Amino acid sequence: MTKQDCEHNNYQTKNNANTKTLRNWTTVWVITMAIAAFAPRFIWDFNTSLTIITLLINLAVGFRMLVANREYLRGLDEMQQKILFDAMAFTLGVGLVLGLSYELLEDIKLIGFEPEISHLIIVMCLTYLTAMIAGHRKYR
Amino acid sequence: MKNRLKVLRAERDWTQAQLAEALEVSRQTINAIEKGKFDPSLPLAFKAARLFNLTIEDIFHDEVETL
Numbered sequence: 001m002t003k004q005d006c007e008h009n010n011y012q013t014k015n016n017a018n019t020k021t022l023r024n025w026t027t028v029w030v031i032t033m034a035i036a037a038f039a040p041r042f043i044w045d046f047n048t049s050l051t052i053i054t055l056l057i058n059l060a061v062g063f064r065m066l067v068a069n070r071e072y073l074r075g076l077d078e079m080q081q082k083i084l085f086d087a088m089a090f091t092l093g094v095g096l097v098l099g100l101s102y103e104l105l106e107d108i109k110l111i112g113f114e115p116e117i118s119h120l121i122i123v124m125c126l127t128y129l130t131a132m133i134a135g136h137r138k139y140r
Numbered sequence: 141m142k143n144r145l146k147v148l149r150a151e152r153d154w155t156q157a158q159l160a161e162a163l164e165v166s167r168q169t170i171n172a173i174e175k176g177k178f179d180p181s182l183p184l185a186f187k188a189a190r191l192f193n194l195t196i197e198d199i200f201h202d203e204v205e206t207l
Contacts, residue, residue: 011164077165079178139172 011077018068018075025065032058083135091128098123142201146174148192162191 036054044050073081099120105111149159156174160167163184172178180188189196
């Protein structure tokens with residue numbers, strides 16, 4: 001094997017391509033989500049047809065992003081998959097436990113405001129990030 | 141699980157990146173296997189054995205002592 005062979009690493013090339021595809025679909029999904037959230041109010045004054053079309057586009061792009069994510073996961077090697085699956089499982093657990101407790105706080109009048117889904121998503125993102133870093137450190 | 145991956149790789153003067161390429165995994169995975177931090181699956185162990193033209197037992201050893 002030569003050093004030049006390494007530059008054409010099949011695994012790395014495939015992984016880079018999958019990462020790029022996932023990044024692109026995620027970017028498009030975020031853009032369509034922003035359009036669906038703000039355009040009805042600021043651009044077309046809650047026109048129902050346009051809003052429904054935007055939502056359908058957002059859902060279609062979201063589905064394509066999920067497919068890209070699946071391809072990305074399948075393209076990873078077994079250790080990378082384990083790190084990712086462990087992080088996802090931990091995030092799901094934290095999301096479920098904290099999400100339900102957070103919802104309960106309002107029901108039992110311990111907080112005076114309505115729990116927001118965005119707060120839960122922030123917690124899940126931070127948990128996932130932390131779990132990924134911990135996973136990579138574990139096998140370093 | 142202990143293994144001789146690092147020794148076998150060094151004997152052939154391969155880098156971790158080159159071995160990773162041959163086994164179609166990431167360099168980080170090779171590093172973790174060499175350090176004994178990650179145990180490869182059976183298909184990956186067979187792949188390594190084929191690459192080095194050895195048996196799995198020649199490369200990987202169970203750390204539990206047999207009587």
